[in-house]
Amino acid sequence: MKKEKSEFKEIFIKYIEDKGMRHTKQRELIVDSFFSAGRHITSEELFNIVKKKNPEIGYATVQRNLNLLCESGLAEEIKIGKQKTRYEQKYGSKHHDHLICVKCGRLIEVNDEKIEKLQDKLARANNFIPIKHKLEIYGICGNCK
Amino acid sequence: MKKEKSEFKEIFIKYIEDKGMRHTKQRELIVDSFFSAGRHITSEELFNIVKKKNPEIGYATVQRNLNLLCESGLAEEIKIGKQKTRYEQKYGSKHHDHLICVKCGRLIEVNDEKIEKLQDKLARANNFIPIKHKLEIYGICGNCK
DNA sequence: ATATTATTGATAATAAAAATCAATATCATT
DNA sequence: AATGATATTGATTTTTATTATCAATAATAT
Ligand SMILES: [Mn+2]
Ligand SMILES: [Mn+2]
Ligand SMILES: [Zn+2]
Ligand SMILES: [Zn+2]
Numbered sequence: 001m002k003k004e005k006s007e008f009k010e011i012f013i014k015y016i017e018d019k020g021m022r023h024t025k026q027r028e029l030i031v032d033s034f035f036s037a038g039r040h041i042t043s044e045e046l047f048n049i050v051k052k053k054n055p056e057i058g059y060a061t062v063q064r065n066l067n068l069l070c071e072s073g074l075a076e077e078i079k080i081g082k083q084k085t086r087y088e089q090k091y092g093s094k095h096h097d098h099l100i101c102v103k104c105g106r107l108i109e110v111n112d113e114k115i116e117k118l119q120d121k122l123a124r125a126n127n128f129i130p131i132k133h134k135l136e137i138y139g140i141c142g143n144c145k
Numbered sequence: 146m147k148k149e150k151s152e153f154k155e156i157f158i159k160y161i162e163d164k165g166m167r168h169t170k171q172r173e174l175i176v177d178s179f180f181s182a183g184r185h186i187t188s189e190e191l192f193n194i195v196k197k198k199n200p201e202i203g204y205a206t207v208q209r210n211l212n213l214l215c216e217s218g219l220a221e222e223i224k225i226g227k228q229k230t231r232y233e234q235k236y237g238s239k240h241h242d243h244l245i246c247v248k249c250g251r252l253i254e255v256n257d258e259k260i261e262k263l264q265d266k267l268a269r270a271n272n273f274i275p276i277k278h279k280l281e282i283y284g285i286c287g288n289c290k
Numbered sequence: 291a292t293a294t295t296a297t298t299g300a301t302a303a304t305a306a307a308a309a310t311c312a313a314t315a316t317c318a319t320t
Numbered sequence: 321a322a323t324g325a326t327a328t329t330g331a332t333t334t335t336t337a338t339t340a341t342c343a344a345t346a347a348t349a350t
Contacts, residue, residue: 022316022327043307058330063307079224082338084306099273112267115260119282122257127287128244135280137264142272167296167347188338203299208338227307229337 008035008074008091015072026057030065031074039093040078040086040107080107080136097134101141108141153180153219153236160217171202175210176219184238185223185231185252225281242279246286253286 012031016023033050034041047062066087069075078086080100095116099108115135123130157176158168178195179186192207211232214220223231225245240261244253260280268275 020327024315024328026329056330060308060331061329064328067308099268099271099275101273102276108271108273110267110271112263115263115267118257118260118263119280122255122260123244123282123284126244126253126255128246128253128282128284129290130244130282130284131247132284133280133282135264135278137268137273137275137278139268139273139275139277145274165296169297169347171298201299205300205339206298209297212339 006035011091012069012072012074015074016068021068026054026061027065027068029054029057030062031069034066034069034075034087035089035091039109040088042084042086044084046087097136099137099139099141101144102138103140103144106141106143151180156236157214157217157219160219161213171199171206172210172213174199174202175207176214179211179214179220179232180234180236184254185233187229187231189229191232242281244282244284244286246289247283248285248289251286251288255282 009028009031012027013023016027030046030050033053034046037046037049043059043063043066046066047057047059050057050062066075069087070077074089074091076088076090078088078098080086094111096109096111099110100106101108119133119135120130154173154176157172161168161172175191175195178198179191182191182194188204188208188211191211192202192204195202195207211220214232215222219234219236221233221235223233223243225231239256241254241256242260244255245251246253264278264280265275
């Protein structure tokens with residue numbers, strides 16, 4: 001069974017090479033681990049995962065490469081309240097917004113095409129060209145009520 | 146011409162007294178300055194304004210009282226990207242969301258009743274009780290395009 | 291007035307993320 | 321395969337925003 005190179009990795013490698021950067025074992029491990037981890041991971045959580053496979057790796061390297069993933073468009077920062085920044089996978093998942101439980105912190109991913117359209121309309125009505133948006137609805141999730 | 150005590154101040158004083166806290170000249174100045182300042186001010190900006198009226202005042206006092214304003218419901222934190230926290234006046238202005246220019250940083254306040262309704266519906270469809278939400282649309286404002 | 295204690299202002303502590311830097315690894319060139 | 325240029329790493333320090341600490345002071349009840 002041949003190991004296929006995942007597309008996210010190809011995209012990342014291309015981004016790296018185009019900028020004259022280099023391919024390293026650490027990068028590979030970090031990128032792989034990021035995409036097989038949970039959907040809203042912190043740098044610390046990813047560091048702990050990565051450390052198990054390669055205990056030599058440093059925290060700074062994980063942070064740096066998460067930043068690179070963001071720059072390349074493969075990841076995106078999510079900041080909720082006073083929590084540490086979380087990183088969302090932007091490959092293999094379409095745009096969505098979040099319902100955030102104020103009791104347990106659960107993130108529920110949602111999408112509403114009507115809302116998306118109205119947001120665009122609202123922006124344009126204000127002579128504003130929308131690029132991206134962030135919608136977070138805070139409340140009580142099903143488990144917590 | 147008698148100076149009327151503004152309602153926001155009454156609300157704040159009531160909040161303070163109910164918690165067994167005390168009324169001080171610093172609080173009064175900070176609250177007054179906050180409500181006559183711009184709509185999305187940082188603690189640093191407010192500190193600089195307040196310092197002109199009372200150069201004795203400390204930064205920590207401004208921060209603390211902004212936090213109190215938030216607790217009382219009269220102010221709300223807005224965090225945009227990596228910027229310092231800004232504080233929004235929540236008295237005398239109804240709920241709104243923001244268009245945020247990625248070029249000049251301008252904040253445009255908007256509201257769309259249809260979007261608000263659909264957000265509620267979306268939350269409930271996910272067995273989620275919405276409490277509040279935050280919608281930020283990033284893009285290019287009229288001045289910048 | 292006095293006693294109690296919340297508040298202040300100066301400063302230190304905290305915490306997340308970015309910057310620094312010498313040692314090392316990568317990679318194009320030979 | 322060895323070389324040289326330089327990007328990356330890991331450890332550490334720095335930065336920056338916010339919160340915590342604490343002795344002195346001010347506000348309030350008695
Ligand atoms: Mn998500
Ligand atoms: Mn606003
Ligand atoms: Zn919950
Ligand atoms: Zn603009």
